[in-house]
Amino acid sequence: xxxxxxxxxxxxxxxxxxxxxxxxxxxxxxxxxxxxxxxxxxxxxxxxxxxxxxxxxxxxxxxxxxxxxxxxxxxxxxxxxxxxxxxxxxxxxxxxxxxxxxxxxxxxxxxxxxxxxxxxxxxxxxxxxxxxxxxxxxxxxxxxxxxxxxxxxxxxxxxxxxxxxxxxxxxxxxxxxxxxxxxxxxxxxxxxxxxxxxxxxxxxxxxxxxxxxxxxxxxxxxxxxxxxxxxxxxxxxxxxxxxxxxx
Numbered sequence: 001x002x003x004x005x006x007x008x009x010x011x012x013x014x015x016x017x018x019x020x021x022x023x024x025x026x027x028x029x030x031x032x033x034x035x036x037x038x039x040x041x042x043x044x045x046x047x048x049x050x051x052x053x054x055x056x057x058x059x060x061x062x063x064x065x066x067x068x069x070x071x072x073x074x075x076x077x078x079x080x081x082x083x084x085x086x087x088x089x090x091x092x093x094x095x096x097x098x099x100x101x102x103x104x105x106x107x108x109x110x111x112x113x114x115x116x117x118x119x120x121x122x123x124x125x126x127x128x129x130x131x132x133x134x135x136x137x138x139x140x141x142x143x144x145x146x147x148x149x150x151x152x153x154x155x156x157x158x159x160x161x162x163x164x165x166x167x168x169x170x171x172x173x174x175x176x177x178x179x180x181x182x183x184x185x186x187x188x189x190x191x192x193x194x195x196x197x198x199x200x201x202x203x204x205x206x207x208x209x210x211x212x213x214x215x216x217x218x219x220x221x222x223x224x225x226x227x228x229x230x231x232x233x234x235x236x237x238x239x240x241x242x243x244x245x246x247x
Contacts, residue, residue: 007073007103018069019111022061026115029057030122033179045181045212050123055206056178059140061115063173063198064165066108066141070100070148071161078152078245093239097149097232104145105138112137125209132217133208139224140201146231153235153244172198177206182214197227 011018030050038049045052077083086096119125127133151164176198182190193199200220207213213220238244 007100008106010073011069011107018107019114022065022111023114023118026057026061027118030119034122047210051210053179054119054123054125055209056202058112058115059202059205060173060178062108062112062137062141063144065111066104067144067148067169068165069107070104070145071151073103074100074149074152075155075161083245094236097236097239100149101142101145104148105141108141109137127209128211129208133205136201136204136208139228143224143228143231146235149235150231153238172196177202177214200224
């Protein structure tokens with residue numbers, strides 16, 4: 001079976017574990033941050049706080065689920081030695097890699113769509129630039145699916161899978177402008193924030209919805225494309241060399 005189709009079948013079969021919990025978590029964010037805290041904060045960049053954070057929360061759900069799906073799935077295949085069967089088959093390595101990436105993207109975008117529907121119970125969404133919105137969310141999902149693949153390749157035990165999301169991905173996400181505009185920060189911290197790649201993705205996605213961004217959209221898209229190319233080549237090279245698979 002094609003790895004991509006296999007991945008999609010896997011996470012849809014256990015949807016109460018893969019699709020439902022993230023949706024409930026995001027609903028809690030909408031209630032706590034959007035309604036309770038947002039009513040005290042007021043407007044942000046000319047929009048209600050709820051409208052401002054919705055794109056960031058959708059993007060956060062896409063990032064975390066795209067990453068975790070590939071990281072956990074590929075490591076499970078590696079742990080069970082089934083990945084070795086794929087590698088000795090006539091299937092090219094780029095097909096194996098692409099299959100896992102597509103599986104991660106399907107879950108990430110699926111959760112993102114569910115969270116978008118949930119957000120409609122709390123606010124009325126408007127999309128200023130539909131094509132840009134779709135483009136950036138698809139690219140971001142692909143990028144973090146590749147990142148999850150690399151994490152799984154380098155992991156030696158199940159605990160290693162949680163290190164990057166816990167100590168790197170989660171802090172970068174929370175500091176990536178999901179809940180605030182970096183224009184509120186002092187100049188020094190604005191410059192520091194520019195080193196956070198997630199900031200670019202969140203801002204372009206927010207620009208697609210609201211038409212406002214803290215950073216140039218063109219540069220952000222170029223950075224995302226560059227990250228995807230570099231990480232895809234790195235992941236494919238490591239897979240072909242059997243990094244983390246062959247002893």
